Amino acid sequence: MTEPVITGGCLCGRVRYELCGPPLDMGTCHCRNCQRWSGSPFHSALAFALNDLRFTRSPPVWYESSSIMERSFCSSCGSPLAFRYLVSIEDLTMANPETVWISVGSLDEPEIRSPDWHFGVEGQLSWINFDDGLPRTRCDESVGLAKAYASQEGDQADS
Numbered sequence: 001m002t003e004p005v006i007t008g009g010c011l012c013g014r015v016r017y018e019l020c021g022p023p024l025d026m027g028t029c030h031c032r033n034c035q036r037w038s039g040s041p042f043h044s045a046l047a048f049a050l051n052d053l054r055f056t057r058s059p060p061v062w063y064e065s066s067s068i069m070e071r072s073f074c075s076s077c078g079s080p081l082a083f084r085y086l087v088s089i090e091d092l093t094m095a096n097p098e099t100v101w102i103s104v105g106s107l108d109e110p111e112i113r114s115p116d117w118h119f120g121v122e123g124q125l126s127w128i129n130f131d132d133g134l135p136r137t138r139c140d141e142s143v144g145l146a147k148a149y150a151s152q153e154g155d156q157a158d159s
């Protein structure tokens with residue numbers, strides 16, 4: 001039996017994707033880089049195996065937002081679509097190059113799953129109030145993230 005295909009894409013329709021496997025995790029990040037990339041107070045994303053992702057029209061543009069992460073967007077409309085860690089972060093769930101994180105708002109059916117945690121909460125805006133009881137972690141609480149940056153001297157923090 002094959003998994004139902006999950007589909008999504010950008011606002012203008014230039015980028016469309018299919019995911020042939022299930023979401024493995026979901027979280028919400030409040031860090032400054034996710035705020036700038038998404039243009040929103042926080043960014044929620046679902047993890048999938050990179051091998052399960054296929055772009056069916058034009059691919060998005062990928063750029064390295066830091067030495068440990070690349071992020072993508074549509075070259076026509078700018079929708080932020082996905083990010084991927086370029087190195088494995090030992091104490092963060094699904095933070096490795098074999099996993100791709102898809103922006104929940106880009107899914108055709110964004111209600112397929114809800115988040116399990118908050119990250120980067122040092123950047124959470126004062127007027128955002130979640131009453132979901134989910135675990136909350138600051139970027140600097142991840143030893144693995146600090147290690148990854150230590151090996152990339154002079155790099156701008158990103159998560």
Ligand SMILES: [Zn+2]
Nearest residue numbers: 010012074077
């Ligand atoms: Zn677009």
Ligand SMILES: [Zn+2]
Nearest residue numbers: 029031034159
């Ligand atoms: Zn972030």
